Amino acid sequence: MGAIDLDDAVLTTRLDAVINWGRKNSLWPMPFGTACCAIEFMSVMASRYDMSRFGAEAMRFSPRQSDMLMILGTITNKQAPVLRQIYAQMAEPKWVVAVGVCASSGGMYRTYATLQGADRVIPVDVYVPGCPPRPETMLYGVMELQKKISRESLSARKEHIERFYASMARQEELQEAKGLSSQQVVREMVVAAGEQGGQQIW
Amino acid sequence: MVIEQIEAQLPGAILDRHDFRGDTTIVVDGARLLEVVDCIFREGFQMLLDVTAVDLETRELRFDVVYHLLNLVSQDRLRIKVQVGEGVALPSLTSRFKSANWSEREVFDLFGIPFTDHPGLERLLMWPDFPGHPLRKDYPLDGGDPFCNQDIGASYAPLARSLNA
Numbered sequence: 520m521g522a523i524d525l526d527d528a529v530l531t532t533r534l535d536a537v538i539n540w541g542r543k544n545s546l547w548p549m550p551f552g553t554a555c556c557a558i559e560f561m562s563v564m565a566s567r568y569d570m571s572r573f574g575a576e577a578m579r580f581s582p583r584q585s586d587m588l589m590i591l592g593t594i595t596n597k598q599a600p601v602l603r604q605i606y607a608q609m610a611e612p613k614w615v616v617a618v619g620v621c622a623s624s625g626g627m628y629r630t631y632a633t634l635q636g637a638d639r640v641i642p643v644d645v646y647v648p649g650c651p652p653r654p655e656t657m658l659y660g661v662m663e664l665q666k667k668i669s670r671e672s673l674s675a676r677k678e679h680i681e682r683f684y685a686s687m688a689r690q691e692e693l694q695e696a697k698g699l700s701s702q703q704v705v706r707e708m709v710v711a712a713g714e715q716g717g718q719q720i721w
Numbered sequence: 722m723v724i725e726q727i728e729a730q731l732p733g734a735i736l737d738r739h740d741f742r743g744d745t746t747i748v749v750d751g752a753r754l755l756e757v758v759d760c761i762f763r764e765g766f767q768m769l770l771d772v773t774a775v776d777l778e779t780r781e782l783r784f785d786v787v788y789h790l791l792n793l794v795s796q797d798r799l800r801i802k803v804q805v806g807e808g809v810a811l812p813s814l815t816s817r818f819k820s821a822n823w824s825e826r827e828v829f830d831l832f833g834i835p836f837t838d839h840p841g842l843e844r845l846l847m848w849p850d851f852p853g854h855p856l857r858k859d860y861p862l863d864g865g866d867p868f869c870n871q872d873i874g875a876s877y878a879p880l881a882r883s884l885n886a
Contacts, residue, residue, distance in 0.1 A: 597846075597847070597848055625868070629862070629863060630862055630863060630864070631855055631860070631861070631862065631863055631864025631865075631866060632855070632864075635866065635868035636868075639868070699850050700848050700849055700850050702848035702851070703848060703850045703851065709866070709868075710865060710866060710867060713866065713867035713868050714867050
């Protein structure tokens with residue numbers, strides 16, 4: 520029996536790289552469908568475009584079992600606290616794709632009813648333009664997210680998510696103190712942030 | 722026609738009427754709304770399709786509350802308008818029409834017109850402590866959201882005009 524060649528038995532890599540490789544190829548999408556983007560998303564998951572080719576096959580309708588939130592449609596101010604809670608409930612580490620112009624920036628709806636971009640209330644990683652985007656565009660968005668995951672450091676992602684939890688605690692404190700509904704508190708936080716030139720509340 | 726019937730049974734209840742391309746509208750005094758609705762219900766208008774309102778900001782009686790009714794037998798349609806001022810309540814039609822429930826809640830939510838004897842007059846669309854009534858003409862379209870009106874993102878409007886020229 521000869522000596523074992525170490526190069527045949529051992530692979531060296533960085534911990535971040537191998538964990539991120541696993542993460543990016545097993546994303547579990549959670550669709551938050553509120554408008555026509557959700558209709559377009561059906562064909563993304565179906566056989567013609569088929570997002571399972573990118574490892575994002577197991578779609579779950581419970582935030583507890585998923586780690587990629589797809590925001591598919593207009594987010595109204597009334598829905599903003601719901602979206603925040605859904606994001607808070609998701610398994611860590613978690614990522615967010617804002618699909619379509621409504622989720623990305625409010626789109627054509629510049630009114631009192633519409634949140635001017637989901638990134639005002641939760642951290643968004645990838646913005647997919649279009650109204651609605653074509654399925655290829657959504658797939659490209661997921662591919663960009665995969666690239667982003669493979670580059671990021673584990674601790675940075677953790678801190679990123681913890682910043683959001685801090686804003687959830689702030690929201691709950693304000694709710695307690697002022698006795699307002701969650702919608703009104705999120706609305707007031709967004710408006711106050713905007714008046715100070717800030718872009719988001721997390 | 723139903724309007725002649727109402728005139729005969731409740732003289733003076735119809736303040737005004739007009740017809741436009743087969744659509745009949747009557748203007749009714751708010752205090753006599755329930756009697757008039759009972760009367761036209763007996764005349765066959767048994768489906769309340771919609772309750773909505775119009776804000777005419779400069780008029781003394783600021784709002785028009787508009788009721789759309791359908792006669793299921795003859796397929797005739799009738800529109801009833803009631804003029805009300807700021808903060809003045811109207812009688813709820815929920816005792817006669819079940820469909821008035823949510824429609825009146827919507828009008829209450831978006832215009833701030835109260836209805837008396839409504840089984841649960843809460844906001845329908847906006848959250849309970851939302852400030853203001855968004856479909857009033859004096860409510861700003863952006864609702865005071867700084868992201869809607871400041872120079873965050875450039876407007877496409879001037880470009881669109883130059884494309885049309």
